[in-house]
Amino acid sequence: MNTADNPNAAGEYGMTALMQAAHRGDSPEVDRLIGLGAEVNQRNDDGNNALWFAIRSGDAATVGMLIGQGVDVDNQNANGATPLIWAASAARREMVEILLASGANTGLKTLDGFSAQEVAGSREIMKLLMATHRQAVGQ
Template identity: 45%
Template sequence: MRERMPFRRIGVEDAQGLLTQGALVLDVRDADSFRRARIDGAHNVSTFNLSTVIETTPKNKPVLIYCYHGNASQEYARILSDFGFLDVYSLDGGYEAWRETLRASPGVPLDDAVRLWLAENGFPAGGVNAAIDNGSTPLMKASHKGRCDIVRRLIATGAELGLKNNDGNNALWLACVGAHLDVIDALVEAGVDINNRNDNGATSLMYASSTGKAPVVERLLLAGADIAVETLDGFSALDMAATVECLTLLRAAARLRDAGAATLAAGHRA
């Protein structure tokens, strides 16, 4: 009989330290809650895809699990412990505790440049996650304007990457609107959801493709954007390509994807 490896319950402060160690972060809330806001870098897991996580994750990799309030995460933690995972943690208080802690302690204090920028753009003092016109947050507005310096400072002070505006778009979409490649890089580096789908099911890659922004398409593809995602009407980024340059980039990405799938299938048959 396999020996149970007990999981541990930890608070937000310890969880933040765990993230610096490269822990795998699993969000076991419902998909809509996950899309709206989450811990940066988290993966949404349910009973439907948990087996994949168990099969593909090294047993010695630290795993942090959180839910809404810290109850369901303990059940998932027990399962991983039963399967031999050595370093499993359940976040006490869940995402609500995480959010409240960040709200009370935003991390790096706001510097004068950020305070001034917030005031100039109509945001309340210290409101790094405040929403104004169309649900736009400071991170979204700074991304749209190409202020990479402000974007990086906002992220450092606790700006939430998972927030969306009233159309369901995140900060990455706004960076793509302005074709600000440095901002795109900063957001991807910080863990933004590169495949976020808005209210129409469209991703940033689809937007860039449909507007002929080839450099943005290339940057998103290099960052791992999924070309297979479709809108609610069934259109992909490849279907929407507005220029030859975008079409060429997306076709090349599709060929690489298909070649990888064929190699994987051949390996399974061998």
């Protein structure tokens, strides 16, 4: 795909160059693509935006860059999962912390009815989510 002509061109499975760079955790390439006009909230065929892929890569610089560009931190994919739900289920503490600090909604649920707290991959993540959720609801 020629990103110089169209940085939002989607390839196989609706993947854009930005999504691919985010998945690799390639923050310089993500920055370059954003400079070319890549849309941070464009979704692939599964309904995931670039943040989903950056969270999976575990690259804090890429995640921070996308958040700074206004990516939807609460984007729900075709299954209702958000980046926070995935990060919690994979026990990615740093990614969970970044998302929570960016205002990610702890109350969103998958189509099967599971929240990030309910799928937390570790007790530590579950406690972190519980504390944040209580703060959000004012308890």
